[in-house]
Amino acid sequence: MEEELKQIVASAEQSLAGVSSMPQFEAVKASIVGPNGSFTGVRKNLGKLPKEERPAAGKLINEAKDKIDALLLSTMEAIRRAELAARVGPAVDVTLPAPAAATGSRHLIMQIREELCAIMHRAGFAVAEGPEVETEFYCFDALNTPPEHPARAEQDTYYLPESAVFGNVSRKGAERYLLRTHTSTVQIREMLKTKEPPVRIVSPGRCYRRDTTDATHSASFHQIECLAVDEGVSVKDLKAILDYVFKSLLGKESKVRFRPHFFPYTEPSFEVDFYSGHLPKVGKEWVEIGGCGMVDPNVFTSVGYDPEKWSGYAFGFGLERIAMILSGVDDIRYFYQNDVRFLSQFA
Amino acid sequence: MKLSLSWLNKYVDLSSKSVDEIAKALVQIGFEVEGVETHGLAKFEHVVVGEVLQRDQHPNADRLGVCRVDVGDGTIRQIVCGASNYVVGDRVPVALVGAVLPGGFEIKKSALRGVDSEGMMCSARELGMGEDHSGLLILTERPELGTPINDVFPGADTVYDIEVTPNRPDCLSYVGMARELAAYFDLSMNYPDIVTEMELEKAPSLVGELRVDVPDTCPHYRGYSIRGVKIAPSPDWLASALKSVGLRPINNVVDVTNYVLMELGQPLHAFDAAKIRGGKIVVRNAEAGEKITTLDGKERALDASMMVIADAERPLVVAGVMGSVDAEVDDSTVDIFLESAYFVPVSVRFTARKLGLSTDSSYRFERGVDPQGQEFAAMRAIDLILEVAGGELAGTPQIAGEPVCLNRQIEFTGDYMRKMLGFDVSDESIEAVLSRLELEVGHFALDEMRSAFRVDVPSFRVDLERPIDLVEEFLRIYGTDKIPSAPVLSNALVGGDDPMAVFSRGAANSLSARGFAECVNYPLRAANDAGLWSATDAEKFALHNPLSAEQSHLRPSVLPGLLDNLLLNQSRGNDFAGLYELGRVFRADKGKLWEFFSVGLLIPAERAHAWRKAEAPDFYTASAIALDLLRIGGVKAEAANLRPLKAPGLWQDGHCAEFANPAFSMRCGLLDLAMTRDLGIKGDVYAVEISFLPATLEKNLSGGVNFKYKALSQQPAATRDIALLVPSAESAAKVGSSLTKAAREATKGAEFELESLRVFDLYEGKGLPEGMKSLAYTLTFRSPLRTLTDAEVNAAFEKTQELVAKAGYSVRA
Known part of the structure; x- marks a missing residue:
């Protein structure tokens, strides 16, 4: 019998190896373990053996059964897998592009905006927004800009008609509406809203100047501005935050320098240059990037903060300029053409 | 302002400073240098007149000569030279070892292709005297050997073109600028002397x-x-x-x-x-x-x-x-x-x-x-x-x-200065720096212990009035490069990001993830374009002083700009899934003007041919995105019920939807086919436009995490399908709400309820009466307590069918 079982297992192995569908499998299975199957026949014969031989024979039969069951199971599993694979067809060409593929992208200026907001966020500054239509008070008066300052001239700043009245741009009095020339307006609105320092905001956004558009000028552009007001804020803190911003943005090798300058809303005022020798596009020169300074006491007075108690700093940059320096884009107008060959380069 | 160095030297002796040092100083004290031009000859050390005594061919280079040159100091030098316009006996400028030529080029003893050279014979350009580089500068007047080249070409001058900020009118003069540089370099000033004396008894004036x-x-x-x-x-x-x-x-x-x-x-x-x-x-x-x-x-x-x-x-x-x-x-x-x-x-x-x-x-x-x-x-x-x-x-x-007298005195303490600076400087150094600027620094006792400064501001410094102004004066001269580096003192965030920033981040991430490209357009548009998008209101947004007709109005929508972008990209043969923009738009309402925050998106139906056709976008592509954007804007799904846009104007009638309340508006669907055709756009364009009042976003988004959990039933659901025959024009929303109402009514008092309703089929045409359509729904019932029996679900379903038939919809068998 031992020989016979060996034979049956060997034959099962052989016939199952040739099976490739469930009907075939069922037929082969029946021929082995079905009512008339070869293995079933051997099992039936067990009872005919002398009693003393039965335990040994039973053991042999059980061993053969385990082998056959395992064979049947693995064959069935293989067939099922093959059937599933057949449903999805032959291997796909993974190198073909997806039919309607498109690379989504954020605009480079917006990416720089987000990056700077994230850098400032780590230093404890929250994003503040303000209206783009502003008034003379928020854009100039509150920022210590005298009535006769040239920036206020109709030659340089867009105004709305006298008759315009905005439902959601608050005015101080009956001053004229204009398109904001800088994001510093948000400083004023935030300080008035906050009533009492500390204030730490970063305000990115669009600004407008009555400029003819050329490779480096645009009538509408983006700025980002930061303001910190607290007790004991000093020039050293201003330098520290700008060092931090440029090291975060451009790498640890970057340096920042201050050149004394004049802005009506800060005193002292500086222009900010950065140096980043490792950036190929920037080279070995100091590059002018923005303005900064300590908030002028008159600005505090105009928002009702006590300039004896509070001090603060503010700084701002043009986002287009940063984008151009970092990416090598050499004409500001490309930012507004929105050619997807341009846009997708920054995806 | 142009600043001539030789003129400046009349008031402050800058002869010990190089052109470059002075330029750096100007920048450091707040005067941007926009240009430096040297006319004639700059000042050189070790550049003298020499004579070529002998010229031999360089053994290793055809174009070089090896010369023996006499500069009158008793040593004959060997100099390798590449020029060819000179002959033996010519006198030329010779830069000796140690000379520094323009551009910082230092002359060193060197070997040129294996031959030693002790200096350089110079062209005009090499000395910074113009552009002539055709050969050596031959000194035809034959000046004495060894004469410094500056004595041969006197009258050299450097002119700085500087920017004077509007707060410093005193620096719109030589004396003013000399005073600044004298302060920076700690040099003394030479003011002009007056020699004419006023003789009182002279003849009367010419003017009566x-x-x-x-x-x-x-x-x-x-x-x-x-x-x-x-x-x-x-x-x-x-x-x-x-x-x-x-x-x-x-x-x-x-x-x-x-x-x-x-x-x-x-x-x-x-x-x-x-x-x-x-x-x-x-x-x-x-x-x-x-x-x-x-x-x-x-x-x-x-x-x-x-x-x-x-x-x-x-x-x-x-x-x-x-x-x-x-x-x-x-x-x-x-x-x-x-x-x-x-x-x-x-x-x-x-x-x-x-x-x-x-x-x-x-x-x-x-x-x-x-x-x-x-x-x-x-x-x-x-x-x-x-x-x-x-x-x-x-x-x-x-x-x-009589002369206007401003008479300003500024009082401050050393502690004030140190507090504003944030670093330590001595009282002595404050006093010294300010004095160099010709400010008269005095002292007074603040109390028994402390003394303070009292500064008399000279009349020409019209810009100095307050202690803070003196902080800037101190820093300018002390040097901003001496501000010590320090860590950023960062506290916890004072507040959250503005909801507009939160929304734009979420919306942009969602749209870019769908393969769309973000665009940025000028918010100023031409009148006719603004009129097209907002016929009645356009003139209210005309600028008072536009610069050009193309940019004369504030935009009522971001879509016109995006259509320009779409056209440009199509005309350039670019393939893209969609374009979007986030930004402010301007609308009139209730007699006032309003600034909205808007997001707009265009999806072209036609894409470039691909190896396999992708599914074309349709109305539901746009509406799904619109609802997603509303969700990001904090509008609850159940509140966002789309309805057909009536009198759609720039949208294609019957293929567009809106959702509006006073605080925001949303439109989505197909843009008017005639308009896009007239613009020259190929194919259909689907669009989404949502505009929020900033205050609405604030209300929607500033609540923090604000959801109410409803417990999930662990019991199995029972579903039943129903098909209703309804007029073709009936909206799915209306049929759905009738059906929901019927099912709720039918399960009233039962231990289970209608959990959800889903449209699974829409059919119109063969086999149905004219003007009718079939809408099929799956109703899902579930109890929180137990498994439902067929009998009770059937009873409820039958009741639902009765009720919905009563509401006017016949149930298809």
Whole structure:
């Protein structure tokens, strides 16, 4: 019998190896373990053996059964897998592009905006927004800009008609509406809203100047501005935050320098240059990037903060300029053409 | 402003500083250097006259010569040279070892292709004298061997083009800039000496009467009479000084007034005394309609707001701006009336702007000249006029008003300075730095222990009023590079990001993740374009002073800009899934104008041919995105019920939807086919446009995490399908709500309820009556407590069918 079982297992192995569908499998299975199957026949014969031989024979039969069951199971599993694979067809060409593929992208200026907001966020500054239509008070008066300052001239700043009245741009009095020339307006609105320092905001956004558009000028552009007001804020803190911003943005090798300058809303005022020798596009020169300074006491007075108690700093940059320096884009107008060959380069 | 170094050297000796050091100093103290031009020869060390004694061919290079050169110091040097325009015996400039040529090029002892060379023979360009680089600069005058090259080419000068910020009118002059540099380098100032003495008994003045009618705008006016000048071209020193700063020499007297303007910053005016009619000088406002022909040859109409200097009959000068041809000093002039006055800045600025005329004089008056500087400037000019044009002072000056006295004292403590700076500096160093700027630093006792500074501000520093102004003065001269580096002192966030920023971040991330490209467009649009998108309101958003017709109106929508982008990209053959923009748009409502925050998206139906066709976008592509954007904007899904957009204008009728309330609006669907065709766009365009009032976003997004959890039933659901025959025009939302109502009614009082309702089929056409459609729904019932029996679900379903039939919808078998 031992020989016979060996034979049956060997034959099962052989016939199952040739099976490739469930009907075939069922037929082969029946021929082995079905009512008339070869293995079933051997099992039936067990009872005919002398009693003393039965335990040994039973053991042999059980061993053969385990082998056959395992064979049947693995064959069935293989067939099922093959059937599933057949449903999805032959291997796909993974190198073909997806039919309607498109690379989504954020605009480079917006990416720089987000990056700077994230850098400032780590230093404890929250994003503040303000209206783009502003008034003379928020854009100039509150920022210590005298009535006769040239920036206020109709030659340089867009105004709305006298008759315009905005439902959601608050005015101080009956001053004229204009398109904001800088994001510093948000400083004023935030300080008035906050009533009492500390204030730490970063305000990115669009600004407008009555400029003819050329490779480096645009009538509408983006700025980002930061303001910190607290007790004991000093020039050293201003330098520290700008060092931090440029090291975060451009790498640890970057340096920042201050050149004394004049802005009506800060005193002292500086222009900010950065140096980043490792950036190929920037080279070995100091590059002018923005303005900064300590908030002028008159600005505090105009928002009702006590300039004896509070001090603060503010700084701002043009986002287009940063984008151009970092990416090598050499004409500001490309930012507004929105050619997807341009846009997708920054995806 | 142009600043000639040789002129500057008259007031502060900068000979120990290099051109570059001075440029760096200017930048450091707040004067941006926009250009540095060296005319003639810069100052060189170790560049001398030499003679070529011998020239041999270089053994290893055809184009090089090996010369023996004598520079008169007893040593004959071997110099390798690449030029070919010289012969043995020529004298040329020789840069010896140690010389530094323009561009920082240092001459060292070196070997050129294996042959030693001890210096360099120079071309004109190598010495920075123009562009000639065709060969060595041959010194045909044969100057003495060893003569420093600067002695051969004297008159070298460097001119800096600097930017003077509007708060520093005192620096619109040589003396002012010299004072700044003297402070920075800690050098002493040389002010010009006055030599002419005022002799009181001299003959009376040339002008009988000086009268100022407008003392508010002209608080101080001085007139000096000079008799017997000889008008002639200016001497070389004067003419070339003016030329170096870009002024054209006219004649000796006019040139002196310009020279003093540049030197001291005080504009002066010289009248030909013979042309003053009626023996009178009157400072008054112009009469309306009065005309004057200014020195630039233009006739200008004046009005009553403009100040003039007139004689008995007519205006002769627009005060502080420009003189007229009527009293011009010319070749026939013999007697001069010289004006030195202080005009109030606002008055001059106003007049200059109104006339569209900016002059060296108005530029300085507008910003504020030294209110105490009129007498000194006049005396300085008289010195120079007498020197270059002869004549004599005729009588005492005529004076109206008196110098304006600003008299400012600023008090502060060293602790204040240190607190604002954030780092330690000694009281001594504060005092020393401020004193170098000619501020008079005194002290007073604050209390028994502490003393404070009291600074007297000189009259020319019109910008200094407050302690904080002195912090800047200190830092400028002390050096901003000495601000120590420090860690950022960062506290917890004071508040959250503005909801507009939160929304834009979420919306942009969602749209970019769908493969769309973010665009940024100019928010200013042309009138017709704005009108197209907002016919009734466009004019309300016309700018008062547009620069061009293409950018004359605030945009009512981001879509027109995106359509421009779509067209441009199609015309360039670019393939893209969609374009979007986030930004402000402007709308009118309830008689007021409103600034909205908007997001707009365009999806072109046609894409470039691909190896396999992708599913084309349709209305539901747009509406799904629209609802997603509303969710990001904090609008709850159940509140966002789309409805057909009636009278859609720029949208295709029947293929667009809207959702609006006063705080925001949403439109989505297909753009009007005729419009997109007329724009030249290929294929259909689906679009989404959502605009929020910023306050709405604030309300929607500032609540933090605010959701209510409803417990999940662990029991199995029972579903039933139902198909309803409804009129074709009936909306799915309406049918769905009837069905929901019916199912709720049917399960009233039961231990289970309708959990959800889902449309799974829409059919119209064959087999259905005309004008009808079939909508099929799956109803899901579930109990929180137990498994439902077929019987109870069937009962509820039957009841639902009855109720919905009663509501007017027949149930299909």
